[in-house]
Amino acid sequence: MNTEAASAPEADRLAALHAVLESGSVVKAKRMLNALHPGEMAHVLQSLPPQQRRLVWSMVEDGAEGQVLLFLNDDLRDELLRDMAPSRILAAAGGLETDDLADLVQDLPATITREVLNSLDEQRRERLETALAFPEDTAGGLMNTDMVTVRPEVTLDVVMRYLRRLKEGLPDLTDNLIVVNREGRYLGVLYLTDLVTNDPDDSVAEVMTLQVQPMLATLDARDVASRFEQLDLVSAPVVDEDGHLLGRITVDDVVDLIREEADHQFMGQAGLSETEDMFAPVLLSARRRALWLGVNLLTALLAAWVIGRFEATIQQVVALAVLMPIVASMGGIAGTQTLTLAIRGIATGHLTAKNMRWLLRKEMAVAVINGVAWALVIAAIAWTWFGSAHIAMIIAAAIGINLLTATLTGALLPLLLERLGIDPALAGGVILTTVTDVVGFLAFLGLATLLLV
Amino acid sequence: MNTEAASAPEADRLAALHAVLESGSVVKAKRMLNALHPGEMAHVLQSLPPQQRRLVWSMVEDGAEGQVLLFLNDDLRDELLRDMAPSRILAAAGGLETDDLADLVQDLPATITREVLNSLDEQRRERLETALAFPEDTAGGLMNTDMVTVRPEVTLDVVMRYLRRLKEGLPDLTDNLIVVNREGRYLGVLYLTDLVTNDPDDSVAEVMTLQVQPMLATLDARDVASRFEQLDLVSAPVVDEDGHLLGRITVDDVVDLIREEADHQFMGQAGLSETEDMFAPVLLSARRRALWLGVNLLTALLAAWVIGRFEATIQQVVALAVLMPIVASMGGIAGTQTLTLAIRGIATGHLTAKNMRWLLRKEMAVAVINGVAWALVIAAIAWTWFGSAHIAMIIAAAIGINLLTATLTGALLPLLLERLGIDPALAGGVILTTVTDVVGFLAFLGLATLLLV
Numbered sequence: 001m002n003t004e005a006a007s008a009p010e011a012d013r014l015a016a017l018h019a020v021l022e023s024g025s026v027v028k029a030k031r032m033l034n035a036l037h038p039g040e041m042a043h044v045l046q047s048l049p050p051q052q053r054r055l056v057w058s059m060v061e062d063g064a065e066g067q068v069l070l071f072l073n074d075d076l077r078d079e080l081l082r083d084m085a086p087s088r089i090l091a092a093a094g095g096l097e098t099d100d101l102a103d104l105v106q107d108l109p110a111t112i113t114r115e116v117l118n119s120l121d122e123q124r125r126e127r128l129e130t131a132l133a134f135p136e137d138t139a140g141g142l143m144n145t146d147m148v149t150v151r152p153e154v155t156l157d158v159v160m161r162y163l164r165r166l167k168e169g170l171p172d173l174t175d176n177l178i179v180v181n182r183e184g185r186y187l188g189v190l191y192l193t194d195l196v197t198n199d200p201d202d203s204v205a206e207v208m209t210l211q212v213q214p215m216l217a218t219l220d221a222r223d224v225a226s227r228f229e230q231l232d233l234v235s236a237p238v239v240d241e242d243g244h245l246l247g248r249i250t251v252d253d254v255v256d257l258i259r260e261e262a263d264h265q266f267m268g269q270a271g272l273s274e275t276e277d278m279f280a281p282v283l284l285s286a287r288r289r290a291l292w293l294g295v296n297l298l299t300a301l302l303a304a305w306v307i308g309r310f311e312a313t314i315q316q317v318v319a320l321a322v323l324m325p326i327v328a329s330m331g332g333i334a335g336t337q338t339l340t341l342a343i344r345g346i347a348t349g350h351l352t353a354k355n356m357r358w359l360l361r362k363e364m365a366v367a368v369i370n371g372v373a374w375a376l377v378i379a380a381i382a383w384t385w386f387g388s389a390h391i392a393m394i395i396a397a398a399i400g401i402n403l404l405t406a407t408l409t410g411a412l413l414p415l416l417l418e419r420l421g422i423d424p425a426l427a428g429g430v431i432l433t434t435v436t437d438v439v440g441f442l443a444f445l446g447l448a449t450l451l452l453v
Numbered sequence: 454m455n456t457e458a459a460s461a462p463e464a465d466r467l468a469a470l471h472a473v474l475e476s477g478s479v480v481k482a483k484r485m486l487n488a489l490h491p492g493e494m495a496h497v498l499q500s501l502p503p504q505q506r507r508l509v510w511s512m513v514e515d516g517a518e519g520q521v522l523l524f525l526n527d528d529l530r531d532e533l534l535r536d537m538a539p540s541r542i543l544a545a546a547g548g549l550e551t552d553d554l555a556d557l558v559q560d561l562p563a564t565i566t567r568e569v570l571n572s573l574d575e576q577r578r579e580r581l582e583t584a585l586a587f588p589e590d591t592a593g594g595l596m597n598t599d600m601v602t603v604r605p606e607v608t609l610d611v612v613m614r615y616l617r618r619l620k621e622g623l624p625d626l627t628d629n630l631i632v633v634n635r636e637g638r639y640l641g642v643l644y645l646t647d648l649v650t651n652d653p654d655d656s657v658a659e660v661m662t663l664q665v666q667p668m669l670a671t672l673d674a675r676d677v678a679s680r681f682e683q684l685d686l687v688s689a690p691v692v693d694e695d696g697h698l699l700g701r702i703t704v705d706d707v708v709d710l711i712r713e714e715a716d717h718q719f720m721g722q723a724g725l726s727e728t729e730d731m732f733a734p735v736l737l738s739a740r741r742r743a744l745w746l747g748v749n750l751l752t753a754l755l756a757a758w759v760i761g762r763f764e765a766t767i768q769q770v771v772a773l774a775v776l777m778p779i780v781a782s783m784g785g786i787a788g789t790q791t792l793t794l795a796i797r798g799i800a801t802g803h804l805t806a807k808n809m810r811w812l813l814r815k816e817m818a819v820a821v822i823n824g825v826a827w828a829l830v831i832a833a834i835a836w837t838w839f840g841s842a843h844i845a846m847i848i849a850a851a852i853g854i855n856l857l858t859a860t861l862t863g864a865l866l867p868l869l870l871e872r873l874g875i876d877p878a879l880a881g882g883v884i885l886t887t888v889t890d891v892v893g894f895l896a897f898l899g900l901a902t903l904l905l906v
Contacts, residue, residue, distance in 0.1 A: 015805075015807060018807060037683060037684050039682065039683030039684055039685065040683045040684070042683070043679070043683055043802065043803070046801075046803050047802070047803045047804075047805070047808060048808070049808060049811035049815075071683070160649055163649050163650045164649075164650055164651065164652065166650060169646060169647070169650050170646040170649075170650060172685065173628075173685065173687060174646050175626075175628060175645075175687070192628075192645040192646065192649060193622060193623040193627050193645065194622070195649060196613055196616050196617075196623075196645060196648060196649060197616045197617055197619060197622050197623060198617065199617065226496070228708070229492065229708055229709070229712065230490060230492030230493045230495070230496055230524070231490050231492055231493070232492065232625065232626065232705040234626060234628070234687055234704065251687065251704050251708070252685040254708070255681070255682055255704070255707070255708060255711065256682070258708065258711055258712060258715070259682065259711060259715070262711070262712070262715030262716075262718075262719065263715075263797065265715075265719050266715065266718050266719050266722075266793065266796075266797065267793055267794075267797065269719075269722070269793070270786075270789045270790045270792075270793035270794075271786075271790065272790060272793055272794065276794065278794055278798050278803055278804065278812060279808075279811060279812070279815060280815075282815055282818040282819055282822070283822075285815070285819045286818075286819045286822040286823055289787070289790055289819060289823055290822075290823050290826060290827075292786065292790065293783060293786055293787060293823055293827055294827075296782060296783065296786045297779070297783065297827065297830070297831065299782075300778060300779040300782040300783065301779065301834070303778055303779075303782075304775050304776060304778060304779055307774060307775045307778070308775045308838075311771045311772075311774075311775065314767070314771050314774050315768065315771045318764045318767050318768045318774075319764075321760060321764075321767050321771075321774035321777075322757050322760045322761045322764065323757060324774075325753060325756055325757060325760070325778065325781070325890070326750070326753040326754065326756075326757055328778070329749060329752075329753045329756075330746060330749065330750065330753065333723075333724075333745065333746055333749045334742070334746060336723045337723045337724065337725060337742055337745065339723075340719065340720055340722070340723035340725060341720075341723075341725065341729065341731055343719075344716065344719060344720065345731050348499075349496065349500070350496070350499050350500045350731055351500075351731065352468075352500070354468060354471055355500060355501070355502060355732075358502035358732060359731060359732070362502075362732060362733075362735055362738070365735040365739075366735055366738045366739045366742055369735070369736075369739040369743075370739055370742055370743050370746055373743060374743075374746055374747075374750065377750070378750070381754070385761075437778070
């Protein structure tokens with residue numbers, strides 16, 4: 001058994017593949033690659049620069065292509081799909097489970113989608129259409145329709161006989177069988193662990209678990225994820241409003257969801273999409289980045305315009321130009337801390353309109369303490385540096401004002417943006433720094449104009 | 454069946470509990486609370502402000518306390534543990550599985566840890582000591598030692614008889630039984646789905662899966678997470694260097710790990726810890742925030758000092774003071790984008806020293822395109838605003854220099870910091886903005902001094 005190699009970090013295995021690729025041994029590289037799980041092949045592809053990527057993609061065996069596409073981030077998947085012949089896409093789609101197919105179909109051009117739909121048998125087409133009927137970010141959009149159901153009145157022995165006759169075995173990540181009544185309404189689940197540890201003569205009704213609450217197909221994906229996290233689920237049944245079983249959600253899709261949501265938060269703050277491919281074409285990246293730089297230029301120009309209003313004051317007291325970035329930057333830092341806490345709180349569901357005023361009160365108390373403390377420190381520095389008590393007082397007041405404004409903005413902005421349907425992870429940071437720059441410069445230079453000139 | 458209520462979003466259930474709490478009906482609130490899963494109780498606690506939190510914590514039934522503590526973030530857990538009597542902590546620890554107990558024990562004062570260890574029977578104490586022997590951020594630190602093993606030579610029928618005799622049933626999240634030889638070396642896994650779908654007369658050896666590679670106990674937690682993600686695992690066996698089975702890792706702990714790592718990245722950029730409790734005591738929060746504000750003040754002072762070197766120049770051309778924040782801010786934005794991409798790349802394992810030069814080349818190409826484009830736009834704006842071709846040329850050059858420096862820093866910094874053992878998620882942003890501020894002001898004011906004065 002080759003424990004050593006199997007447990008080696010990704011980087012080492014990737015390095016081994018790299019070495020083989022560089023040695024030009026295509027046959028060996030192909031064998032190494034196709035011994036991997038589709039998720040690992042996707043990982044390798046995403047770690048490769050464009051040219052090697054095309055070479056490696058051409059080495060993936062036909063049967064695995066569909067699965068590999070699913071594990072890729074959206075950007076790279078779109079790029080590869082664009083270059084694939086329709087017949088090859090059809091073949092790749094053929095081997096997929098319904099929920100996976102639903103994910104893939106949404107990225108295909110309409111003509112190919114039609115061909116894919118036509119190539120399916122009636123049962124699969126119906127299932128696919130059910131899956132496509134729900135938005136991607138709901139329980140219905142996440143669910144898989146491949147599952148095994150049982151009736152409550154049969155014995156465990158009968159269940160096991162039934163399972164042994166299943167030609168295809170049980171779907172991946174099956175930790176329970178779903179118990180439904182004659183009308184297809186959800187009743188409970190029969191865990192495999194209970195199936196194998198109880199008396200074969202017991203009935204399903206006696207052994208099944210009733211506590212597993214099904215999820216409504218319309219439930220928000222974020223709530224699906226927090227229920228999986230809070231209840232430590234492997235899979236969860238999905239029902240319609242009348243309690244009819246529609247499908248099941250498995251933890252692998254929830255893990256992807258959590259990763260995507262987290263990436264969205266992290267990347268969004270820099271104006272990047274969570275689907276951003278590290279080795280995307282230069283022109284595509286440049287265009288996307290340009291947009292964000294443009295947005296930020298507008299806010300920088302606004303700040304510059306505020307400073308411009310005080311040109312005369314600065315000309316008389318140049319120390320103001322030296323100190324003004326400090327006022328803006330301290331406000332930006334304090335505001336970002338509160339903003340980050342609030343965005344995370346909304347994402348985890350810990351922060352709602354109900355407990356908002358508690359957070360605001362606490363954050364403002366923190367801001368008052370730090371506002372006073374740092375205002376004094378900075379005033380002392382400014383006094384020592386420029387020998388002017390007036391400038392020291394002015395910068396202390398401006399720091400205090402900016403820290404309080406920044407905290408207020410950081411706390412209230414995320415919930416406000418959510419209510420307006422604007423994504424706080426994307427817009428929050430830009431709006432906040434605009435506020436802290438403008439208020440910082442305005443307070444500092446404004447007070448200076450009033451008191452010094 | 455109450456499908457509706459069960460599928461209601463967290464916020465609604467929390468609101469219902471809030472309403473009952475406010476109505477003062479303690480008995481009803483207690484019943485509602487204790488009907489929840491420990492993960493849900495933890496969620497409720499984290500959403501409550503301090504006073505209500507203490508009230509609700511006192512309502513949690515003794516048997517659930519240990520589990521609830523595990524689902525809380527570290528800060529709140531520590532706070533609650535501090536107020537608990539040793540006897541109550543012992544009781545809470547009693548009901549936990551070994552890996553969970555190991556997590557909890559690490560947060561306890563040494564005296565109580567000793568008491569907990571003494572209260573365990575020998576088998577549990579040994580298991581706990583095994584779990585505590587590995588660092589928290591390795592496969593060994595994540596693993597659970599409660600698992601069921603079988604021998605390859607027995608039949609499935611014998612396995613099922615054995616399972617039915619297990620008094621406690623199978624551990625949570627058991628999707629497979631682990632097959633070991635006489636010496637306790639790992640051989641493979643027997644999926645429950647295969648156990649129930651194959652002929653009872655087949656032997657374990659015939660039905661077991663050999664492809665599941667065990668993880669070494671020393672494997673880094675981040676690699677554990679990416680293997681779970683890439684292979685869609687529910688659980689994975691953990692072995693020592695000789696292939697002896699030590700325990701198993703389950704997906705619920707991996708989900709927590711992914712969430713923590715993501716929170717760390719997101720919160721770290723604002724100098725916050727991923728364990729930060731939204732409703733932490735004001736003084737604790739103020740102290741922690743103060744540290745970050747202090748670090749940032751140092752970088753702001755450095756930038757101010759750079760500006761201070763050019764006081765004479767600014768006095769002559771006040772337009773420079775107006776425009777200089779634009780140069781610093783555009784550099785900061787461009788650099789942050791590259792930095793974010795690189796930090797995410799390292800976290801996902803897509804970026805390594807091997808493919809670093811590809812990323813650098815691509816990002817520099819993007820920076821050249823955007824540097825030239827935005828330098829021209831900003832030059833045009835500056836020319837229109839201040840009517841000086843000289844200032845326009847100077848700001849264009851400074852923007853170009855700063856965008857290139859920022860991108861170079863953003864790309865190289867994360868790998869460099871990793872190599873130095875410094876956390877890029879925490880330090881990356883501060884160092885980057887220090888560089889972009891200093892280089893931005895220096896390039897702009899320096900060129901102006903050379904060319905204008």
